[in-house]
Amino acid sequence: MQSALDPAGGDAQRIYWLTVIMTVGGILIFLLVTGLLLYAIFAAPERRAWLGDRRTIIVGGLAFPIVVLSMLLPYGLTVMRDTDVPTPGALPIEMVGEQYWWRVRYPADQERAEFSTANELVVPVGRPISVSVTSADVIHSFWIPNFGGKIDMIPGRINRLNFTAERPGIYRGVCAEFCGDQHARMAFDLIALEPAEFEAWRVDQAKPALEPDLPSLVRGRELFRMGGCGSCHVVRGTEADGQFGPDLTHVGSRRTIGAGQFPNNIGTLAGWIANVQHIKPGARMPSYGSLTGEDLRALAGYLESLK
Numbered sequence: 292m293q294s295a296l297d298p299a300g301g302d303a304q305r306i307y308w309l310t311v312i313m314t315v316g317g318i319l320i321f322l323l324v325t326g327l328l329l330y331a332i333f334a335a336p337e338r339r340a341w342l343g344d345r346r347t348i349i350v351g352g353l354a355f356p357i358v359v360l361s362m363l364l365p366y367g368l369t370v371m372r373d374t375d376v377p378t379p380g381a382l383p384i385e386m387v388g389e390q391y392w393w394r395v396r397y398p399a400d401q402e403r404a405e406f407s408t409a410n411e412l413v414v415p416v417g418r419p420i421s422v423s424v425t426s427a428d429v430i431h432s433f434w435i436p437n438f439g440g441k442i443d444m445i446p447g448r449i450n451r452l453n454f455t456a457e458r459p460g461i462y463r464g465v466c467a468e469f470c471g472d473q474h475a476r477m478a479f480d481l482i483a484l485e486p487a488e489f490e491a492w493r494v495d496q497a498k499p500a501l502e503p504d505l506p507s508l509v510r511g512r513e514l515f516r517m518g519g520c521g522s523c524h525v526v527r528g529t530e531a532d533g534q535f536g537p538d539l540t541h542v543g544s545r546r547t548i549g550a551g552q553f554p555n556n557i558g559t560l561a562g563w564i565a566n567v568q569h570i571k572p573g574a575r576m577p578s579y580g581s582l583t584g585e586d587l588r589a590l591a592g593y594l595e596s597l598k
């Protein structure tokens with residue numbers, strides 16, 4: 292679900308009402324003025340004489356716009372003042388736009404270690420969130436329509452977006468600034484969880500990867516090592532420590548792969564590994580077309596087991 296007309300957080304609500312009031316108000320005034328114009332053209336001269344009155348001019352041409360505009364201006368300024376306000380105690384999360392995916396980092400706090408994930412921004416409902424965004428390559432733009440404003444991700448600069456999710460749910464976010472071939476395939480999920488669920492998720496994500504417990508999964512891990520996947524991907528707890536691509540430590544727990552492109556399951560994982568340049572041409576990962584079907588299944592099975 293992705294809609295600016297279904298606000299799910301504080302700012303989005305305010306911006307939504309500003310849009311509604313401006314649009315409806317604008318339409319009403321447009322209809323009024325058009326009505327008067329038609330009346331002035333078509334009404335009999337004796338009947339429309341009042342239109343030329345001094346009083347009509349003062350009321351319609353002076354008083355009306357002054358009253359309307361001096362109400363709208365403070366309203367608009369108040370919305371602006373109340374929008375994107377940093378809240379003390381907000382949960383900090385960092386996101387980095389990459390061609391063509393999203394790196395998401397949860398910094399350490401007193402109790403928890405930091406960890407990274409990809410293409411999923413998981414937040415607790417009811418708690419203010421402060422997302423700092425930047426980019427690793429070109430300018431991207433971070434936009435979750437249900438949560439209000441979009442914000443540019445600019446290399447070498449940190450921008451912030453503050454919001455609070457009001458109800459649990461999954462909301463789609465997109466890159467809103469053309470950033471290369473696969474710009475249109477650069478999406479992510481904002482997943483708003485109840486606070487307790489969020490805590491459980493966070494504890495799980497901070498853990499190192501699960502040890503494979505089946506021969507086929509052990510084989511999958513071996514293929515991952517031999518294929519050099521670890522030069523671009525981290526799997527915490529193994530020797531794979533590449534920083535270029537998404538952190539795969541808990542890739543099996545994610546809803547989608549490829550920045551929101553495919554549902555996450557063993558079939559799509561295998562398809563991704565063998566054909567990434569076919570299904571997301573220009574993505575910065577090579578296709579591994581020469582793996583046998585059996586190896587591909589073992590490798591995809593291993594990734595899928597990384598919950």
Ligand SMILES: [Cu+2]
Pocket residue numbers: 388389391430431432466467468469470474477
């Ligand atoms: Cu982008």
